Amino acid sequence: MGSQPGDCPCGQTDARGRRLGFGACCGRYIDQEVPAPDAERLMRSRYSAFVRDRADYLLATWHPSTCPSGLTLDAGVKWLGLTVKRHLQIDADHAEVEFIARSRIGGRGQRLEERSRFVRESGRWYYVNGEVKP
16 A cells, blocks of 8 residues: 555555655654654654654653764754664663665665664653665
């Protein structure tokens, strides 16, 4: 099923395979400040934040130990889709998510494959860092 204008950029689907709307998916984390319940949903919401140019959300969900002082998003990037390969819950407060994010920059297709690490502190998940695969 193709993407519709109100669909969430992360591509999450319901039990019937229908794409979730932004408000029912990542929008609640980005716009309503509801904490993501697990590392995968935080990663999906961070992808959606890249698509929607929400550097504020990206910085707010980045662990203070590795967070940059500022973040400038490249306006020339067109995000094309996200595929989650694996979500590994290491223990109650640590997890990893492997994903592929596809984009186009200046008409040229790009593919980012990463294994991201997350930590939960005070009931909130944070992105710590990631290992980009060649």
